[in-house]
Amino acid sequence: MASEVLLPYQRRWLLDRSRFKIGLWSRQTGKSFAGTLEAVIDAVERPGTLWVMLSAGERQSRELAEKAKVHLEAMRQVGEWMESRFFEGGEAVTQLEIRLPNRSRLIFLPANPRTARGYTGNVFLDEFAFHQDSHAIWAALFPIVTRRPDLKLRIMSTPAGPQGKFYELWEKGGAMWSRHKVTIYDAVRDGLPVDPEELRQALADEWVWRQEYLCEFLSEEEAFLPWSLILEAEAREDPRGDWDPDRAYLGMDVGRHRDLTVLAVLERVGDVYYLRLLEVLERTPFAHQEARLHALLPRVRRACVDATGLGEMLAENARRAFGYKVEPVKFTPEVKADLAQRLRLFFEDRRVRIPSDRALREDLHSVRRIVTPSGNVRYDAERSERGHADRFWALALALHAAETRRGPVEYRSVARRLFAGWKGAF
Structure with missing residues (x-):
């Protein structure tokens, strides 16, 4: 059965009986499929076997369990x-378990x-590079x-960069570790039916291409928010679908055609600030955005709305309708x-919690602190098909709405420059 559905690199993984085995695989090459299949076959063949399988978050552990169920079926x-569900350290944790008639068990947990x-x-550690506290998890496991x-x-x-226990x-x-590396080109040579050059051109981001598909541990020295801070901020998904309006703050980054x-x-x-809603609108008419x-x-x-260019009318209309609850923010350097x-600063102080979401994670990591030839500093990201770090700026605007009470950010920025000049005159 396995030989009919597995590609050669997946079969090599499955047939490798080494005690310690590690795989560095490209995105979308079937690593979770192969990893769960090995565990399922082992559990079926050896009565009373236990597999403990950790994923980056609760949603990922549930997806891993679903793959195991498909294999069993x-x-x-x-x-x-x-x-x-049980409570550990004050947090609710969902434990998923599959029990087989032969007394074998597969347990799926968020990292x-x-x-x-x-136990x-x-x-089995799934996407171990993205586990929070990877060194502590390793010491425990x-x-x-x-x-x-x-x-x-x-x-x-x-x-996920040259840091963490996986790296x-x-x-x-x-030498005791058996290593399996599969880039997107390795997978295609073994029969994966995708066009890597088409993917590369559509992605339009060489940095992401090299790390996610060519399996390179790229340095993040230029990243304004390093992976370590982003991963520390990721929290288990909160099952609550609502929030307290008296403690909630909104940020809106506006796009139309090229940006989200x-x-x-x-x-x-x-x-601590918890991200309760992250809603992405792609090529959505302004009337629907405003609604x-x-x-x-x-x-x-309170809310801060991007009032730069396309967003100016949305911000002005919202300010007119809701008064000073809404602050229009024009993006200047x-x-x-x-x-x-x-x-x-709030990521460094561990005062932000975000869900484990790859698109959000990549947006946060995409922003760079760029020093221009004239010595000016700007914060920006490469524009691509996936947007222009729009999730980063929406989150930053929401935090600004929560943490400021003294007028628009552009006024305070001007005041700081004037004050700095006044001090320099003496």
Whole structure:
């Protein structure tokens, strides 16, 4: 059965019986499919086998469990599906479990150093480069396979820069690790039916292409928000579909044809901001954008709306309808610096929580601090088919709405420059 549905590089992974095995694979090459299939076959063939499988977040662990169910159904194995929620460190954690008639179990968990403890069994780490606290997770998980030499440890991921435990294991893990590297070109040579050059041209981002598809651990020195800060801010998805209007703040970055329109709502809980809504509108008529904005404004305490170019009319109309709850913000280099620097400060202070979302993650990481030949600093990202860091700026505007009460950001930026000049005169 496996030989009929697997490509050669997936079969090589499946047939490799090494105790310690690590895979550096391109996006969309079927690594989760191959990884879960190996675990399912092992669980079916060896009664009483346990596999503990960790993913970056709750949604990803659920998707991994669904892949395992598909394998079991294809093999006509009957399994009992179990789902439970428990609290660990004050956080609700969903545990998914598949129990087979032969007493084997597959447990699927979101990555967390605390929930990973207490088991003895085989381990599969899915997209390990994107796990929060990867060193702590590794310290908690590795002892799981200690006591029995038949227990296996599997790691698969695309890279996320030259840092974290996945990078260390791939580069310095030693000869005991069996390594499997699959770039998009490797996969195509083995029969994956895609056109890599078409993908590359459509992506229009060489940095992302090299890391996500060519499996290069690229340095993030130019990135304004490094992967480490972004991954630390990622939280398990909050099941709540609503928020308290008295603690909610909205940011809207406006686009029409080339760029996206993004609405972001942050809710303040204590001194931490949780991203409750991230809504993306692509090539949406202004009338529909305005209707969506006006529907959200009664549900937030304050809002900042991009009033640059295309957004000026939307911002003015919202200000007229809702008064000083709405602040129009025109993007100048000084204003963007103010917004970007505040956003980074809150990420550094761990006062922002975001869901595990690849598009948001890549938007946040795409912004660069660029020093021009004349010595000026600007914050910008390459424009591509996926937008122009629109999620970054919507989030920055929402945070600005929450943290400022003294008038538009452009006025304060001018005041700071005047004050700096006044000080320099003495």
